[in-house]
Structure formats: C-alpha cells, structure tokens
Amino acid sequence: MKLLGGIYAIWLREVKRALRDRGQLIGGVSRPILWLLIMGIGLNPYFRGEVYGEVRFVIPYTYVQFIFPAIIMLNIMYTSVQSAVSVIWDREFGFLREVLVSPMPRWAVLLGKILGGTTIAVLHGSLVLVLARFANIPMGWLNVVQGLALMFLLAFGLTSFGIIIANRVRSFEGFGVFSNAVILPLYFTSSSIFPLDPALTRAQTAVLYPDWLIFLVSINPLTYAVDAFRGTFIGFNQFDPMLGLIIMGAMAVGFFTLALIDFNRA
Amino acid sequence: MTPRPVPSPSSEAGPAERASNISVRGVSKRYGRTLALDDVSLEVEAGRLFALLGPNGAGKTTLLHILSTILRPDSGVAEVAGVNVLTNPLDARQRIGMVFQEPSLDDRLTVQENLNFHGLVYGMSLADRRRRIEEMLELVELSDWREHLARQLSSGMKRRLEIARGLLHEPRILFLDEPTVGLDAQSRERIWMYLSELRARENLTIVVTTHYLEEVEYCDAVCIIDRGKVLAEGSPEELKAAHGKEFLRATALNAEAADRIHARHPEAIRSGNSLVIEVKDAAFAPAFLAAFAGELETVSIDRPSLESVFLTLTGRDLRDKKAEPRDIVRAAGQRGEASTG
Incomplete structure (x- = not known):
C-alpha cells in the first residue's frame, strides 16, 4: 500500500511536469497535423501503381489512411523518448538523490517513472485519434480501447528504451543528437510511410525494393508495432496480427529489465 | 547478517526511549587512488547537534553519503538509529532525513507538491501528510508560499524548504550537508535558528557538515576531519581546552615598561609597546597582572578559538577562506532571483 502511494507520487510528478511543459504539448499537436494533413494529403494521389496501363491502388486504402496508424506510433516514439530526458534532468539537478535516499526500492521508482512517461506518450498518441475523421477512418469504441492498449504497450517499451539510453548519455545535448539519430531512421524503416510490398506479389517486391531495405524493414521491431496499429485501426495487416503484440510485449519486458539492471547499478 | 532491529518507528513508547544515535566503526572509502575516508570511527549521542568540520575534500560528504545509504563503504560498519545502513538500507532511510549540499527540489512543482511528493514516497498517510506539511511550512515560515513553484523561491527559501522536506516524515536523524x-548572513542565521528550535521540539539528532568555523559554535559536539581522518572530537569547549591556545595581549604604558615585560617573557611577540x-x-x-x-595601558586575553584549534591540529588554515568558484557562480545566480527573505 505504501509502495503504491510512492509509485503514484512518482507517476504524478512525471505527468505534472510534462503537462506544464508547453513546448512538448505543442510538438505533440503539431507533429500529427503536419504529417497527416500536409504530407499525407499531399501524397494521397500518388499512392497507387500502374500495372500494364491499368491504374489500381496498391492496397485497398488511401495514403492518409495508410499512414494514420504510423503517425500514432511516431507521436508515441517522440514523447516516450523525450520523457527519458527527465532522467537526465533529475540527475543534473539533484532530484534523483531525493528519490534515492527515500525508502522506496529502486524498481518501484523506475516503474513509477516509466508509467508516467508512458501515460504522457499514450496521451500524445491519442491526440492523433482526434484527426481520425480527417483521414476518413471510422472509429468505434472497440478500436479505441484496443488501440489504447496497444499504445500503452508500445509506449512502455519505448520509454524504458529511452531511459536505458539516458543512463548512458551524460548531457542534454548528447540526448538531443541521439533522439534525432534514432527516432527517424527507426520510423522510416518500419514500413510506416510505404508498404513493405509495393506490388501484390513477392516477385515484384524483389524487383522494386532493394534487398537491404527489405532486410532493414523486416528486422526493425517497430515494423510489427505499426502493423498491429494498422490491424486495429484500418484492418490491414502485412504480417500475422499476433506478431505485433508479441514483439511489443517482448520490448516492454526486455527494455524494462535492462533499465532496471542499469538503475540498480547507478 | 545482523538480526533485524526489533522496534519499528510507530511501536515505540516515548521519545525518551529513542536511542537515535549514530555509530560508525572503521569505515574506509577509496575513490581510485585517493583515500576519501581512512578507518573512520565515530559515535553521536541521541539529541545532539553534531558538526563535522573540515575543509572541502576532507571526506565529510563521503561520510554523510555512506550514512544516508547512497554510497557503500569499502570496509567498516555504520548504523543509524540502531539500523545497519549496509544490510538494511530501506529501514535506515525511513529513519533519516537528508538535506543535500546541492539543491534537490523539483523546481517545476510547487512548494506544497514537493512536500506532498516526499510524504507519499515515504509512505505517509493523507492525514499525516496534511498535518506535517502544515507544521513544517510554519516552522520554516513558508506557509504563504505553498502555491508557488519551487523555482520562484530564493536560494535561502529553497534551503528552508529542503529542511522542511527532510523532516516531513519525522526522522530521528537529520543530516545536512x-x-x-x-x-547570505541573514539566511544562514535563520537556518541555525530553525535547527536549534527543531532540536528542542522534535528530539532530533542533527548532523551538519560545515567549513564555517563560526557556525560550529552552535553545536554540542564537533568532529574535526581532514584528509579522511578524524583528528579530534568533543564539544567546542573541550576542543579549545585540549588543542586551542590562549593569548594575552598587553599594551605597556611606555617603552621601558614594554622592555621589562619582554625581558621577563622573551617568547612574546612584540610590536611597539604591544606584546602577545x-x-x-x-x-x-x-601572575602577569601582579607583576606588571x-x-x-590595556590588557586582554584571547580565549582559544576553534580557528586556532584547527590550525593546531592540521597545521594549516581552513583551505577555503575564499569562496570557491562554484559559490561565486551560485551567488551571482541568486542575485538575479527574488531577495532572500
């Protein structure tokens, strides 16, 4: 019971800090608008292929519909990783010590912190849902609930990942470089802005996309996360629907464990 | 493994029975090639205001970090309020309050939120938190500031808030680094005022590190530490008696008188008609008065000061008579903020 109170306190602090940071909120709102309303709508007409003179859509969705689930993931990626900055902040400005001399075990401190970051990331992810009608995506309650659960799972893993990196980075500047060098490459190679299969058969894929790109996309765990989001929101899966769930679950457990090992050592 | 200490904070009878002493036995800590603490042993009785005095880098902060379970010593045993900090760190933390040298407030939270956070993390009930936050804010005279963000406070006020926070969970021992x-001088005096008030009210053991000699006079017991070793321990009076030197300053009426005194006391330091x-x-x-x-014209006696004690023991003055660069920077930062008040 005492422990729950402590975890709650740490969670509450993370959430309050994030909500009081205007810049982060502005980013969370402007990013999906930019990607969805400008890039998405702009590329909408080109998202189809011409096969033997016959114009047909590559997949039976518009481009805006196709990238909508990926933009949810992008917003979660930025916010989760950003929340790890609070770890560097706490270390630099001494607040970490206040927590380290408290009678809370380390794992509870870490859990509170990650849950706080996760909450904010899920919040930013669901900001994208507000734009669903502009993307022409019907949104039922079931979709929303299922989507929120997936967002939570992904955000938990990514926040833990951010904290692992933050433990190894000594400065804010270093972290800024990191987040740009990692977030966008991971995002672009997750089959977020183009389908893995531009045509409808394997043979055509090999012709159209180079092997190295297909390789990168297929080893990127986020590919499967995006796939799970697509399955939920537009009913389109490139892989086994369970695969995304399993990989996100593994990320959450694996990264949390690693972060805990780090934190216990610190 | 030592057995778990039986009494829990709540089940104890009266304040009189609290044995909140600190015991350090043979503690050593090495950072690379520097020996930060060299076989340090210390006892602090319950209810004392105890000072660790020494120049920067003497090992004071290292010792405090070991006692507050942040750092593990390489060897030795340390106990706070009867709890071994090495085998039982979580229990030990519940019994101590800590005020760090560097500020450790969340400056994006309000005064009240900072305190409430602390109360929750230390497992206090809602009723306890309400009562203690009220009491502590009153003690450090910050009741009117509860809704302000911590960053809006002056550094003196921040330090007071940290003291309030360190005491919120009713620890038996308060460490202040x-x-x-x-x-500034006014804020410093206030902090000492709170500390002596607290000790009287809360039956608290207070351990303070400092390198300001004049502040040590407020304490019951002082431990002088330098280069990781305990050099002397005792009340300020005892230390002065044991290690301080007393000087007589006399000004003779005329040069002949001064000559006569000097002849009798050839070890005297003479300048003009004045002798020390x-x-x-x-x-x-x-005997001196009877003779001369x-x-x-005038005669006075300088009682031994802790300054002379320190000089005698370490063979040098406290290293940091001048402000360190960090203090200068910090002081400059403060001037930009609200006044200390």
Whole structure:
C-alpha cells in the first residue's frame, strides 16, 4: 500500500511536469497535423501503381489512411523518448538523490517513472485519434480501447528504451543528437510511410525494393508495432496480427529489465 | 547478517526511549587512488547537534553519503538509529532525513507538491501528510508560499524548504550537508535558528557538515576531519581546552615598561609597546597582572578559538577562506532571483 502511494507520487510528478511543459504539448499537436494533413494529403494521389496501363491502388486504402496508424506510433516514439530526458534532468539537478535516499526500492521508482512517461506518450498518441475523421477512418469504441492498449504497450517499451539510453548519455545535448539519430531512421524503416510490398506479389517486391531495405524493414521491431496499429485501426495487416503484440510485449519486458539492471547499478 | 532491529518507528513508547544515535566503526572509502575516508570511527549521542568540520575534500560528504545509504563503504560498519545502513538500507532511510549540499527540489512543482511528493514516497498517510506539511511550512515560515513553484523561491527559501522536506516524515536523524553554503548572513542565521528550535521540539539528532568555523559554535559536539581522518572530537569547549591556545595581549604604558615585560617573557611577540604572549596555564594571567599591573595601558586575553584549534591540529588554515568558484557562480545566480527573505 505504501509502495503504491510512492509509485503514484512518482507517476504524478512525471505527468505534472510534462503537462506544464508547453513546448512538448505543442510538438505533440503539431507533429500529427503536419504529417497527416500536409504530407499525407499531399501524397494521397500518388499512392497507387500502374500495372500494364491499368491504374489500381496498391492496397485497398488511401495514403492518409495508410499512414494514420504510423503517425500514432511516431507521436508515441517522440514523447516516450523525450520523457527519458527527465532522467537526465533529475540527475543534473539533484532530484534523483531525493528519490534515492527515500525508502522506496529502486524498481518501484523506475516503474513509477516509466508509467508516467508512458501515460504522457499514450496521451500524445491519442491526440492523433482526434484527426481520425480527417483521414476518413471510422472509429468505434472497440478500436479505441484496443488501440489504447496497444499504445500503452508500445509506449512502455519505448520509454524504458529511452531511459536505458539516458543512463548512458551524460548531457542534454548528447540526448538531443541521439533522439534525432534514432527516432527517424527507426520510423522510416518500419514500413510506416510505404508498404513493405509495393506490388501484390513477392516477385515484384524483389524487383522494386532493394534487398537491404527489405532486410532493414523486416528486422526493425517497430515494423510489427505499426502493423498491429494498422490491424486495429484500418484492418490491414502485412504480417500475422499476433506478431505485433508479441514483439511489443517482448520490448516492454526486455527494455524494462535492462533499465532496471542499469538503475540498480547507478 | 545482523538480526533485524526489533522496534519499528510507530511501536515505540516515548521519545525518551529513542536511542537515535549514530555509530560508525572503521569505515574506509577509496575513490581510485585517493583515500576519501581512512578507518573512520565515530559515535553521536541521541539529541545532539553534531558538526563535522573540515575543509572541502576532507571526506565529510563521503561520510554523510555512506550514512544516508547512497554510497557503500569499502570496509567498516555504520548504523543509524540502531539500523545497519549496509544490510538494511530501506529501514535506515525511513529513519533519516537528508538535506543535500546541492539543491534537490523539483523546481517545476510547487512548494506544497514537493512536500506532498516526499510524504507519499515515504509512505505517509493523507492525514499525516496534511498535518506535517502544515507544521513544517510554519516552522520554516513558508506557509504563504505553498502555491508557488519551487523555482520562484530564493536560494535561502529553497534551503528552508529542503529542511522542511527532510523532516516531513519525522526522522530521528537529520543530516545536512553544508546547509548554509552560498547563503547570505541573514539566511544562514535563520537556518541555525530553525535547527536549534527543531532540536528542542522534535528530539532530533542533527548532523551538519560545515567549513564555517563560526557556525560550529552552535553545536554540542564537533568532529574535526581532514584528509579522511578524524583528528579530534568533543564539544567546542573541550576542543579549545585540549588543542586551542590562549593569548594575552598587553599594551605597556611606555617603552621601558614594554622592555621589562619582554625581558621577563622573551617568547612574546612584540610590536611597539604591544606584546602577545601565549598563556600556558591558569596561573599565568594573575601572575602577569601582579607583576606588571602598574605598567599597563590595556590588557586582554584571547580565549582559544576553534580557528586556532584547527590550525593546531592540521597545521594549516581552513583551505577555503575564499569562496570557491562554484559559490561565486551560485551567488551571482541568486542575485538575479527574488531577495532572500
């Protein structure tokens, strides 16, 4: 019971800090608008292929519909990783010590912190849902609930990942470089802005996309996360629907464990 | 493994029975090639205001970090309030309050939120938190500031808030690491005022590190530490008696009188008609007066000061008479903020 109170306190602090940071909120709102309303709508007409003179859509969705689930993931990626900055902040400005001399075990401190970051990331992810009608995506309650659960799972893993990196980075500047060098490459190679299969058969894929790109996309765990989001929101899966769930679950457990090992050592 | 200590904070009878002493036995800590603490042993009785005095880098902060379970010693045993900090760190943390040298508030939270956070993390009930936050804010005179963000406070106020926070969970021992560094004289005095008030009210053991000699005078017991070793321990009076030197300053009426005194006391330091003579025993001053009373313009005795104690023990002055660069920077930062008040 005492422990729950402590975890709650740490969670509450993370959430309050994030909500009081205007810049982060502005980013969370402007990013999906930019990607969805400008890039998405702009590329909408080109998202189809011409096969033997016959114009047909590559997949039976518009481009805006196709990238909508990926933009949810992008917003979660930025916010989760950003929340790890609070770890560097706490270390630099001494607040970490206040927590380290408290009678809370380390794992509870870490859990509170990650849950706080996760909450904010899920919040930013669901900001994208507000734009669903502009993307022409019907949104039922079931979709929303299922989507929120997936967002939570992904955000938990990514926040833990951010904290692992933050433990190894000594400065804010270093972290800024990191987040740009990692977030966008991971995002672009997750089959977020183009389908893995531009045509409808394997043979055509090999012709159209180079092997190295297909390789990168297929080893990127986020590919499967995006796939799970697509399955939920537009009913389109490139892989086994369970695969995304399993990989996100593994990320959450694996990264949390690693972060805990780090934190216990610190 | 030592057995778990039986009494829990709530089940104890009266404040009189609290044995909140600190015991350090043979603690050593090495950072690379520097020996930060060299076989340090210490005992602090319950209810004391205890000072660790020494120059920067003497090992004071290292010792405090070991006692507050942040750091593990390489060897030795440390106990706070009867709990071994090495085998039972979580229990030990519940019983101690800590005020760090560097500020450790969340400056994006309000005064009240900072305190409430602390209460929750230390497992306090809602009713306890309400009552204690009220009491502590009153004590450090910040009741009117509860809704302000911590960053809006002056550094003196921040330090007071940290003291309030350190005491919120009713610890038996409060550690303060250089609580007055970087503060102006008025704020420093206030902090000492709170500390003595607290000790009377809460039956608290307070351990303070400092390198300000004048502040040590407020304490019951002082431990002088330098280069990781305990050099002396005792009340300020005891230390002065044991290690301080007493000096007699006399101004003779004229040069002949001064010559006569100098002839009798060749070890005296003379400048013009003034002489400074080391007082060796209690009989010295009366004998001196009996001999020269008629030939003196003024005479005074300098009681031994802790400064002279420190000088005698370490063979040098406290290293940091001048402000460190960090203090200067910090002080400059403070001037930009609200006034200390």
